[in-house]
Amino acid sequence: MAWFKRQEKGIITPTEQKKETPDGLWYKCPECGTVADMGEHRRLLYTCGKCNYHDRIDSAEYFEVLFDDNRFTELDTNLSSADPLHFVDTKAYPQRIAATQRQTGLKDAVRTAHGLMNGQDLVVACMDFRFIGGSMGSVVGEKIARAIDYARQHRIPFLMISKSGGARMMEAGYSLMQMAKTSAKLALLSEAGVPYISLLTDPTTGGVTASYAMLGDFNISEPGALIGFAGPRVIKETIGKDLPKGFQSAEFVLEHGFLDFIVDRKQLKQQLTDLLHMLRPAVVEAPAVPR
Numbered sequence: 001m002a003w004f005k006r007q008e009k010g011i012i013t014p015t016e017q018k019k020e021t022p023d024g025l026w027y028k029c030p031e032c033g034t035v036a037d038m039g040e041h042r043r044l045l046y047t048c049g050k051c052n053y054h055d056r057i058d059s060a061e062y063f064e065v066l067f068d069d070n071r072f073t074e075l076d077t078n079l080s081s082a083d084p085l086h087f088v089d090t091k092a093y094p095q096r097i098a099a100t101q102r103q104t105g106l107k108d109a110v111r112t113a114h115g116l117m118n119g120q121d122l123v124v125a126c127m128d129f130r131f132i133g134g135s136m137g138s139v140v141g142e143k144i145a146r147a148i149d150y151a152r153q154h155r156i157p158f159l160m161i162s163k164s165g166g167a168r169m170m171e172a173g174y175s176l177m178q179m180a181k182t183s184a185k186l187a188l189l190s191e192a193g194v195p196y197i198s199l200l201t202d203p204t205t206g207g208v209t210a211s212y213a214m215l216g217d218f219n220i221s222e223p224g225a226l227i228g229f230a231g232p233r234v235i236k237e238t239i240g241k242d243l244p245k246g247f248q249s250a251e252f253v254l255e256h257g258f259l260d261f262i263v264d265r266k267q268l269k270q271q272l273t274d275l276l277h278m279l280r281p282a283v284v285e286a287p288a289v290p291r
């Protein structure tokens with residue numbers, strides 16, 4: 001029976017004739033393996049319908065999640081990195097920047113914007129992990145600092161969405177200075193009585209955790225996010241002890257008092273709206289800020 005036995009040998013289907021599912025139609029959850037179509041995945045705001053795994057998303061998606069009708073004004077769109085140290089690793093730094101900009105369509109690892117969230121003004125700074133691991137260099141620091149100033153001058157609550165491997169090594173000391181700069185700007189925002197909410201998403205590590213990400217009036221996180229300063233291997237080797245289970249997960253960090261609450265992305269917009277409503281009297285009653 002020819003149906004069951006291949007009689008001719010050497011039949012090969014060329015790759016271009018193989019019928020494969022086109023990319024981008026299906027999403028497979030890396031946690032539980034459930035397959036969902038992309039439309040459904042998008043409708044669930046890029047979380048898994050079965051195990052609630054929160055997929056990593058970029059600033060474009062967060063802006064869409066938060067801003068009414070996806071309408072917002074982006075701030076400081078044209079800042080781009082210089083090469084103060086003439087840094088070269090496998091590539092010269094300016095080339096790496098140019099290549100990443102082409103690949104991602106982004107200028108650097110953070111975008112800042114002003115828009116309405118359920119009718120309330122909000123300034124958001126959101127990091128993009130795709131841009132050199134969401135690393136914090138002088139452009140990231142400067143854009144965040146300017147967004148904080150903007151929020152303070154207009155008395156609009158500020159939301160920072162962090163997603164970063166930490167400081168950008170190609171700018172070394174200049175990157176580290178961004179920690180002090182953003183922290184100082186946040187202190188001014190706090191003095192002015194304008195609320196600051198910090199949302200930590202997967203992953204938030206290094207100099208970002210050690211500065212603005214942990215300085216919110218509320219520090220909140222998405223479920224399952226990795227939050228830490230140094231990586232687990234470095235810590236294990238330093239203290240010479242095994243680390244507890246779930247170490248550096250958002251849930252562990254919450255239990256140890258470093259987070260105020262964990263929020264499901266599907267409830268993020270509403271919960272932020274409610275939180276800012278509660279904080280509103282503080283914004284209205286605080287004294288005017290000298291410009």
Ligand SMILES: [Zn+2]
Binds near residue numbers: 030031032033051052
């Ligand atoms: Zn899943």
